[in-house]
Amino acid sequence: MSGIGGDAPGRVLHFARRWLPVSEGFVYDLVRSLHRPGVVVATERLENADRFPLADVHSLAWTSRLGSGPAARRARTAALMSLAVRRHVVVAHAHHGYGLGDLAGAVRRRRVPLVLSLHGDDVTGLVDQYPDYYRDAVGLVTTVVVPSQFLVDRVTAAGFGAERVRVIPSGIDTSFFSPAPLADGPPQALFVGRFVAKKGLDILAAAWPVVAQAVPAARLQMLGFGELEHLARSIPGNVEVVLSPTRAAVRDAMRQSRVVVSPSRTAPGDAVESLLVVNVEAQASGRPVVTTRHGGIPEYVRDGETALVVPENDAAALADALITVLTDDSVAGRLGAAGPGWAAQFDVSLMARRVDAAYDDAIERAP
Secondary structure: OOOOOOOOOOOOEEEEEEEEHHHHHHHHHHHHHOOOOEEEEEOOEEEOOOOOOOOOOOHHHHHHHOOOHHHHHHHHHHHHHHHHHHHHHEEEOOOOOOHHHHHHHHHHHHOEEEEEEOOOOOOHHHHHHHOOOOOOOOOOOEEEOOOOHHHHHHHHHHHOOOEEEEEEOEEEEOOOOOOOOOOOOOOOEEEEEOOOHHHHHHHHHHHHHHHHHOOOOOOOEEEOOOHHHHHHHHHOEEEEEOOOOHHHHHHHHHHHEEEEEOOOOEEOOOOOOOOOOHHHHHOOOOOOOEEEEOOOHHOOEEEEEOOOEEEEOOHHHHHHHHHHHHHHHHHHHHHHHHHHHHHHHHHHHHHHHHHHHHHHHHHHHOO
């Protein structure tokens, strides 16, 4: 049942500063899978409406004409309150911590419970930079949702009580990312993600020449976008870079590949992975994963069963693991076959039911 058009009484106000970056398709999947209907509000201009089509979506970008001070904040609060009244909003869900202050006034004045999802940098790097960032929000937030156990300590350190924190992974569509036999032809490794420091492109760039020497027929496909595109294009060998792929292009690339590689690492500014959705999508697709022991990643792969997990920042270990999967049919087949059963527990419909329950609980506990 659609999260925009369901029949549960009262609506959810889904709030984000940006709606919606290409890399956040998991938020779209959740919203459209929820039982309780919703209305989406972004403070900036709407993005990627063709990729993430929803009917009841609004932008408050017009308030930027009022500057960045109190006048703009009052205008956003008034617009949010008006929309909440017209749409019979009974709970608000901020899908990131960024810009939470723009929602706080409306939540406080409408007296609706607030669910806050924190995904990673909005509770690691952001809090490191601004230690009191969430101080004023602590009393407003009824429930904090994080995608991995790894983030729980970070959230409590930011001031939220542990009793308010729920670990609900970002779900994937297992009907879309479904298992397919390992592809014939030249062995291909696939990277999917933003071209940014925490994705470990420099480690992959150091590892791939070793892989190419050991497996001359091997290919590497890089799907993504970002500031380090030049680094992705600099990797020597049979390497293809595809910018801003659609979801269908990601699925098709996985089906043409023998292994998905995710060499994530801690980056400057304390940027870390909280879950890494692409690893779960790969396992659902029946693809072995080669990834790193970093952040929340180990919670969502099975080392030695669905994936080979190596230390972060270790190009030699990454190369060895890739060579193993690209050359050993029995290892690739065993890891790939175990993936769909493991990933099934993270289907977005199951995760949406857990978020629905969080809404119900927040509404019940509201004064």
